[in-house]
Amino acid sequence: MNQPTNTVKQIKSWFEQAMPAPSVDxxxxxxxxxxxxxxxxxxxxxxxDNPDQHRMLFETSHKVMTRFAxxxxxxxxxxxxxxxxxxxxxxxCDQIVTAIGSAHTFGFDILGALQEVANSNDSKYVDGKPxxxxxxxxxxxxxxxxxNLAPFVGVDPTI
Numbered sequence: 001m002n003q004p005t006n007t008v009k010q011i012k013s014w015f016e017q018a019m020p021a022p023s024v025d026x027x028x029x030x031x032x033x034x035x036x037x038x039x040x041x042x043x044x045x046x047x048x049d050n051p052d053q054h055r056m057l058f059e060t061s062h063k064v065m066t067r068f069a070x071x072x073x074x075x076x077x078x079x080x081x082x083x084x085x086x087x088x089x090x091x092x093c094d095q096i097v098t099a100i101g102s103a104h105t106f107g108f109d110i111l112g113a114l115q116e117v118a119n120s121n122d123s124k125y126v127d128g129k130p131x132x133x134x135x136x137x138x139x140x141x142x143x144x145x146x147x148n149l150a151p152f153v154g155v156d157p158t159i
Contacts, residue, residue, distance in 0.1 A: 004111050010118045018130040018138055028080055029136040032072030039065035073135050106156065113152035120147035 019026045042062045071078060082088045103110035124131065126141040133139040 004114075007111070007115045007118050011114075011121070014118070014121055017125075017128070024080070025076060025136055028076075028078060029073050031080060032069045032074075033137060034069075035065055035072065036069035039069055073137065105158075107154040109152040109154055113147075113149050116147045116149060116152065120145055 039062055042058060042065060045058065072080075100110055103113075121138075123144045124138055124141050126143070131139045131141045
């Protein structure tokens with residue numbers, strides 16, 4: 001079990017280096033990026049091939065999630081209020097667990113893919129430091145390489 005632990009430590013270290021003293025703005029942007037990824041997942045779940053009543057639910061969810069993510073990332077006046085830090089941590093842990101479970105049900109090699117993404121994220125840095133865009137999101141530096149996830153897609157176990 002050493003590889004997953006090291007990968008998670010690599011990802012955490014990446015964020016610690018980028019944001020040694022996270023601010024409220026960092027929290028807002030990071031949560032926005034998180035919801036942006038949820039919107040991306042909704043988009044690729046095949047809602048265009050669903051019957052009209054299902055497609056409308058997917059399309060509406062995608063639009064709302066995309067709008068919310070954009071609002072979080074760009075609106076400095078929007079405040080995130082964590083009323084219960086314990087429940088917030090529980091929700092984040094559950095999201096990680098359910099993401100791993102979802103990857104498993106699709107037959108993905110999530111551990112290998114996560115390592116590839118961590119390595120790709122490391123390539124965003126310039127001279128060991130993050131490059132920021134105008135919204136406070138870490139941008140892609142000149143040595144950035146896109147994660148090659150093709151080897152980790154695997155076979156769909158439902159076929």
